[in-house]
Amino acid sequence: MNVEHALLTVADGQSEKFEEAFAVAQEIIVKAEGCLFVDLLRQTGSTTSYLLIVAWASHAAATDGFRGSEFFAPWNELLTPFFTTAPEDIYFDLLSHFPPES
Numbered sequence: 001m002n003v004e005h006a007l008l009t010v011a012d013g014q015s016e017k018f019e020e021a022f023a024v025a026q027e028i029i030v031k032a033e034g035c036l037f038v039d040l041l042r043q044t045g046s047t048t049s050y051l052l053i054v055a056w057a058s059h060a061a062a063t064d065g066f067r068g069s070e071f072f073a074p075w076n077e078l079l080t081p082f083f084t085t086a087p088e089d090i091y092f093d094l095l096s097h098f099p100p101e102s
Helices: 015-029 059-066 072-082
Strands: 002-009 035-042 049-056 089-093
Touching: 002 059, 015 035, 015 072, 049 059, 059 089
Parallel strands: none
Antiparallel strands: 002 049, 002 089, 035 049
């Protein structure tokens, strides 16, 4: 499993609209082959800082698969208007997950 991590900074006053757009966008990304789950976290006490976590079956599923698919453009179009800076995507190989799922 490969886990994508991106720190997102949303324009001040746009958090509610961003979260509404994300509710639509998450329905798009989960259709991408190899997408296992997507989580969005908002920094406690902040209305502009978010953490996006996407689990992929493999690094290639995220980079070659999703970014090269028909799902990437609508995902991108929904979310990028809210960002004040371009998110930096960082990928991690999962080494341990505890407790294991039954």
